[in-house]
Amino acid sequence: MPVRYTPPAPASLLPVPGVALGTAAGKIKTWQRDDVLLAVFDPGTTAAGVFTQNRFCAAPVIVCRRHLAASGRIRAWVVNAGNANAGTGARGVADAQTCCTAVASMLGCTSEEVLPFSTGVIMEPLPVAKIVAALPAAQATLAPDHWFQAVSAIMTTDTVPKGASRQVNVSGIPVTVTSIAKGAGMIHPNMATLLSFMATDAPIATDVLSALAREIADVSFNCATVDGDTSTNDSFVIAATGAAPMPSIEHAGDPRLAPVRAALTAVAVELAQAIVRDGEGATKFITIRVEGGRDAAECRKIALAVAHSPLVKTAFFASDPNLGRIVCAIGNAAAPDLDPARVSFWLDDVLVVDSGGRAASYREDDGQRVMKQEEIVVRVALGRGAAAATIWTCDFSHDYVSINADYRS
Amino acid sequence: MPVRYTPPAPASLLPVPGVALGTAAGKIKTWQRDDVLLAVFDPGTTAAGVFTQNRFCAAPVIVCRRHLAASGRIRAWVVNAGNANAGTGARGVADAQTCCTAVASMLGCTSEEVLPFSTGVIMEPLPVAKIVAALPAAQATLAPDHWFQAVSAIMTTDTVPKGASRQVNVSGIPVTVTSIAKGAGMIHPNMATLLSFMATDAPIATDVLSALAREIADVSFNCATVDGDTSTNDSFVIAATGAAPMPSIEHAGDPRLAPVRAALTAVAVELAQAIVRDGEGATKFITIRVEGGRDAAECRKIALAVAHSPLVKTAFFASDPNLGRIVCAIGNAAAPDLDPARVSFWLDDVLVVDSGGRAASYREDDGQRVMKQEEIVVRVALGRGAAAATIWTCDFSHDYVSINADYRS
Numbered sequence: 116m117p118v119r120y121t122p123p124a125p126a127s128l129l130p131v132p133g134v135a136l137g138t139a140a141g142k143i144k145t146w147q148r149d150d151v152l153l154a155v156f157d158p159g160t161t162a163a164g165v166f167t168q169n170r171f172c173a174a175p176v177i178v179c180r181r182h183l184a185a186s187g188r189i190r191a192w193v194v195n196a197g198n199a200n201a202g203t204g205a206r207g208v209a210d211a212q213t214c215c216t217a218v219a220s221m222l223g224c225t226s227e228e229v230l231p232f233s234t235g236v237i238m239e240p241l242p243v244a245k246i247v248a249a250l251p252a253a254q255a256t257l258a259p260d261h262w263f264q265a266v267s268a269i270m271t272t273d274t275v276p277k278g279a280s281r282q283v284n285v286s287g288i289p290v291t292v293t294s295i296a297k298g299a300g301m302i303h304p305n306m307a308t309l310l311s312f313m314a315t316d317a318p319i320a321t322d323v324l325s326a327l328a329r330e331i332a333d334v335s336f337n338c339a340t341v342d343g344d345t346s347t348n349d350s351f352v353i354a355a356t357g358a359a360p361m362p363s364i365e366h367a368g369d370p371r372l373a374p375v376r377a378a379l380t381a382v383a384v385e386l387a388q389a390i391v392r393d394g395e396g397a398t399k400f401i402t403i404r405v406e407g408g409r410d411a412a413e414c415r416k417i418a419l420a421v422a423h424s425p426l427v428k429t430a431f432f433a434s435d436p437n438l439g440r441i442v443c444a445i446g447n448a449a450a451p452d453l454d455p456a457r458v459s460f461w462l463d464d465v466l467v468v469d470s471g472g473r474a475a476s477y478r479e480d481d482g483q484r485v486m487k488q489e490e491i492v493v494r495v496a497l498g499r500g501a502a503a504a505t506i507w508t509c510d511f512s513h514d515y516v517s518i519n520a521d522y523r524s
Numbered sequence: 525m526p527v528r529y530t531p532p533a534p535a536s537l538l539p540v541p542g543v544a545l546g547t548a549a550g551k552i553k554t555w556q557r558d559d560v561l562l563a564v565f566d567p568g569t570t571a572a573g574v575f576t577q578n579r580f581c582a583a584p585v586i587v588c589r590r591h592l593a594a595s596g597r598i599r600a601w602v603v604n605a606g607n608a609n610a611g612t613g614a615r616g617v618a619d620a621q622t623c624c625t626a627v628a629s630m631l632g633c634t635s636e637e638v639l640p641f642s643t644g645v646i647m648e649p650l651p652v653a654k655i656v657a658a659l660p661a662a663q664a665t666l667a668p669d670h671w672f673q674a675v676s677a678i679m680t681t682d683t684v685p686k687g688a689s690r691q692v693n694v695s696g697i698p699v700t701v702t703s704i705a706k707g708a709g710m711i712h713p714n715m716a717t718l719l720s721f722m723a724t725d726a727p728i729a730t731d732v733l734s735a736l737a738r739e740i741a742d743v744s745f746n747c748a749t750v751d752g753d754t755s756t757n758d759s760f761v762i763a764a765t766g767a768a769p770m771p772s773i774e775h776a777g778d779p780r781l782a783p784v785r786a787a788l789t790a791v792a793v794e795l796a797q798a799i800v801r802d803g804e805g806a807t808k809f810i811t812i813r814v815e816g817g818r819d820a821a822e823c824r825k826i827a828l829a830v831a832h833s834p835l836v837k838t839a840f841f842a843s844d845p846n847l848g849r850i851v852c853a854i855g856n857a858a859a860p861d862l863d864p865a866r867v868s869f870w871l872d873d874v875l876v877v878d879s880g881g882r883a884a885s886y887r888e889d890d891g892q893r894v895m896k897q898e899e900i901v902v903r904v905a906l907g908r909g910a911a912a913a914t915i916w917t918c919d920f921s922h923d924y925v926s927i928n929a930d931y932r933s
Binding site: 168169170171172199201202203204205206207236237238239240342346347424425426429430432433435437438439440442443445446447449450451453455456458468470471472473511512513515516517519520 | 577578579580581608610611612613614615616645646647648649751755756833834835838839841842844846847848849851852854855856858859860862864865867877879880881882920921922924925926928929
């Protein structure tokens, strides 16, 4: 069960004018569920994406980048669960293109207007015939209110579907933002973590949308880590259908962009945190905030070192205030010129380390009380500047080992 | 149980002329065992050390560095298990110095000739009175053949004592090398990992010994990782008593240094591997060799990324040839200009990835066969240079979580 996250009710995922979604069972794995998603957009929809920095990026990521570069406009997303089409070489790229071509011929658009996505096991050939065969059934179920079915079809080790919507008023006109995301393991911020799909009916020019996608990824998915591994397939895409009755937002300074940006960001942060709350085996949601650094990069590096330390993560799992492990992780990540005597840290409201040593006021009972919570904030003050960074992560439990030792069987 | 490592028989740890060791029960924790070690060296013994790069280095590390810088000659090591004296601020440094002063007054030497070491829980005040009180009892048991008792007294989560000896012929004169080491968690190469003590009766000048210590650490302890956390206390020290009847080795080009270097290196590699074989919860010993890189640094970075990936480590635990996870880890660590199409990797003799994709010859049965072994070599070829690096690591099991979730209780 995820940590303090209630999955969305189907009706809470609002239709976005200009988008319809359909799913089908492609039998990619031996499971009884839909595993192919087709999302279709009205002509004129702009699109942008942020993708994995992993050098072994998956074939669909290669194809997405090419297709977005070709026109900045899309007509469809095609997604499968159960196979990542990664580590599959030239054949993988051809397979992803085959999926796009099949969708394009169904919709009467070009294959460059179709973006492909895959998630699942790495280094197995994509069962492309199964996906293509499932497309007509997916098309037959296309409907604007199928976001919940859509996210259910793309889950892998997720325990719950994750999605969110917002409606905002833009110059008197209601605009909708809906987003779904999947992912629970192989999660580490190095672009837009895992698969996250977002749509709005606001009309936004492609270059404005591209900058917005990067900006939103940096404050949402790029702050989330479960296990420190950046997936080969991570993709975060936004589609703007333009169905809302207003002129297109053509530059970043347009005042109408502010409420849309706020809604997109809020949804992305909610989903990024939901992914951590549903992290493999997670029993706790941990926020690590590092302040007082010279720049955001050093704060982020230290926060990630704490977030990735198996010793820290197992201490959280055990609710054990073995807080020297946090000190150790800070010391490993810190710049060589960091002065430990200026470092302090808090667990929620409890001052643990003051001026580099255990705080005189610290009592183990207080540390124990906070460590037992399901949600904990670790705040580290470096005492050498004004920069800060925040990372969300989870603990490391027996279930993490079980899930990852048994995933393929 | 460690992976294919048989602990040394007490008699196999050879006395080193000029060294005597004694242990006592300081009751640092609520355990029934010796936990204080005193090693005493003949006057004239030279010494060198390599220490943690962690910014929150422990108080004894600070004191060791100062004392080695003061003279390069030592008369004693004083070691306690059960408390790391780390994250303890100025009081910790004073406590470590108090231990040295107590030893110095017993031996009639200066406190700068005593090196202190601590291992155990971080951020608790050192029970310095207990250690000082135990010193006379430790002194009373001083004997040249107490290396086995010595290593037994400094264990923490180690399941077996680790030590090794060699005798070599140096210009017709027998020279002995004996070393002991402890450590099973918070192990990651960023200097000399954990506590490792080495002694020889070869006479070696301090500056020659210092260079040798760095060189040996780089090919032994710095190639070992269990969980990626560099301890606050890591220390690797060599003492050269000079008791062997020959003139001192005063420069690195002295031909007599070669057999001594070979013996010291062999013992250090054996102990570094022993530490990984006894890694917390380890069920497998994994060697990761990355070849064909532009420089050793990039090879090492990729090898460490594979070694630290929780997904890779749990796949080894499960004997599951889910080898896409290795591809993913390589892709995360690789330089941005690495061409995946030139990358290949092998599991022992089985070619898994060829030219960036699954090898045509690869069969899952072959991968499964190798993954079931207790000892596995992953060899990665980057195809862009002649550099290489090797890292030793272990898998990630349920027991790792149990050990680290329960360590303090």
